[in-house]
Amino acid sequence: MAETMSVVLNVNGAGRSVSVEPRKTLADAIREDLGLTGTHLGCEHGVCGACTVLMDGEVVRSCLMLAVQAGGAEITTIEGIGAGDDLHPMQRAFSEYHGLQCGFCTPGMILAGIDVVSRNPDPSPQEIREEMGGNICRCTGYQKIVESVQAAAAIMSTEGGSA
Amino acid sequence: MKPAVFDYSAPESIAETVDLLAEHGSGAKVLAGGQSLVPMLNFRLARPAHLIDVNGVDELSYISANGALRIGSMTRLTALGESGDVARAHPIIPAAVAQIGHRAIRNRGTIGGSLAHNDPAAELPAVLMALDAEVTARSADGERVVGMQELIEDRLFETTLGDTELLTEIRIPAAAAGSSFGFREFARRHGDFALAGVAAVITTDGSTITQAALAAFGGTHATRLPTAEAALVGAETGDAAFAAAGAGAAADFPSTSDVHGTADYRSHLINVLTVRALQDAAGNSGGGNG
Numbered sequence: 044m045a046e047t048m049s050v051v052l053n054v055n056g057a058g059r060s061v062s063v064e065p066r067k068t069l070a071d072a073i074r075e076d077l078g079l080t081g082t083h084l085g086c087e088h089g090v091c092g093a094c095t096v097l098m099d100g101e102v103v104r105s106c107l108m109l110a111v112q113a114g115g116a117e118i119t120t121i122e123g124i125g126a127g128d129d130l131h132p133m134q135r136a137f138s139e140y141h142g143l144q145c146g147f148c149t150p151g152m153i154l155a156g157i158d159v160v161s162r163n164p165d166p167s168p169q170e171i172r173e174e175m176g177g178n179i180c181r182c183t184g185y186q187k188i189v190e191s192v193q194a195a196a197a198i199m200s201t202e203g204g205s206a
Numbered sequence: 207m208k209p210a211v212f213d214y215s216a217p218e219s220i221a222e223t224v225d226l227l228a229e230h231g232s233g234a235k236v237l238a239g240g241q242s243l244v245p246m247l248n249f250r251l252a253r254p255a256h257l258i259d260v261n262g263v264d265e266l267s268y269i270s271a272n273g274a275l276r277i278g279s280m281t282r283l284t285a286l287g288e289s290g291d292v293a294r295a296h297p298i299i300p301a302a303v304a305q306i307g308h309r310a311i312r313n314r315g316t317i318g319g320s321l322a323h324n325d326p327a328a329e330l331p332a333v334l335m336a337l338d339a340e341v342t343a344r345s346a347d348g349e350r351v352v353g354m355q356e357l358i359e360d361r362l363f364e365t366t367l368g369d370t371e372l373l374t375e376i377r378i379p380a381a382a383a384g385s386s387f388g389f390r391e392f393a394r395r396h397g398d399f400a401l402a403g404v405a406a407v408i409t410t411d412g413s414t415i416t417q418a419a420l421a422a423f424g425g426t427h428a429t430r431l432p433t434a435e436a437a438l439v440g441a442e443t444g445d446a447a448f449a450a451a452g453a454g455a456a457a458d459f460p461s462t463s464d465v466h467g468t469a470d471y472r473s474h475l476i477n478v479l480t481v482r483a484l485q486d487a488a489g490n491s492g493g494g495n496g
Contacts, residue, residue: 045211065257066209068209068248088248089245098313101284102309104311107245108240108244109214109240109244112240155310158309177307177308
């Protein structure tokens with residue numbers, strides 16, 4: 044086994060030191076070293092968007108970063124967005140408007156949706172489709188996802204709710 | 207773990223980076239935004255012995271608009287696309303950046319990384335070629351300035367830069383007064399790599415075209431379109447000149463076939479996209495297009 048490096052990952056507000064090989068992607072470190080398996084891995088080459096996380100508030104593909112590159116950054120995964128009864132408006136909207144079926148793409152969709160609405164509080168269906176074109180869903184046909192993001196935008200404009 | 211084992215360095219200065227490149231040479235690969243290199247590592251299409259991560263080299267990230275536009279190679283595509291200085295100097299750049307990948311890709315991807323990776327379907331090599339940009343390459347032995355055409359030649363997925371050189375800066379001369387642009391590409395889905403695309407910058411004295419710089423991407427390599435340019439310079443703006451330029455562009459274009467489209471289809475696209483880009487440019491004239 045190759046040499047490992049120590050890096051402090053600040054994920055969802057908590058800093059944890061992990062010892063990883065430099066070749067380990069951030070996505071694998073989040074899942075395997077931190078045990079946060081809400082971040083999903085689909086294609087592992089930057090096409091599907093399932094591994095989307097927020098880094099310092101901006102969406103990034105965690106499969107296209109090395110864990111050792113993430114030291115010093117604030118990472119937010121789906122677990123930091125909301126869980127149980129305390130759901131983010133984006134999560135509530137996806138639930139209410141059937142924005143998911145199997146759920147595999149959903150963590151990435153939720154984070155991408157929050158990013159879209161944070162930059163454009165009232166996005167049109169066309170804008171949502173263009174902005175979220177980097178997140179692939181194989182179940183829904185996207186119609187319900189677009190409706191969910193629009194509904195979430197409406198909730199967030201009254202309730203607030205950034206990531 | 208998907209990538210093969212590599213040694214990893216994270217230098218914090220250009221000087222440190224070029225020393226590492228001098229030490230490791232062809233065994234090393236520079237990691238910029240990683241939006242192309244990390245997929246290649248994940249597929250093990252790239253197996254560098256040593257990875258030199260320049261994300262911590264802060265002096266490579268800047269946009270300066272004093273005179274010629276100077277852009278540090280590690281400037282992220284989101285910053286490039288949202289820069290007021292860039293939009294004022296060369297509005298074709300944000301128009302092209304909006305077509306690159308998706309937000310998450312642009313948040314990490316860099317201008318220098320796109321040029322050094324030199325994907326033949328990438329927007330920026332062609333756009334910067336049409337803008338007569340130059341890049342600065344630094345090595346432990348010094349620094350040199352390379353024009354975009356000299357950088358790309360007919361290469362794909364590599365450039366004429368040497369193994370020990372680091373692309374540090376992109377310099378773009380000021381646009382001619384009265385110039386305007388058109389940028390068109392065709393992709394199956396928004397954010398996908400384009401099958402073909404055209405960047406056009408023209409200058410007129412009212413009705414006659416005095417300068418034309420066109421470049422295409424999506425073939426075997428990014429290229430200027432000299433036959434199209436020759437068909438435009440001295441001609442009146444309008445359908446006849448644009449049609450001649452379209453035909454010339456298709457003749458100049460180094461087309462290629464793959465699963466996404468045949469060479470004939472791509473050449474046809476270049477013809478049509480050239481005409482549309484020129485129509486856009488004609489409609490764009492004035493109005494702060496530099």
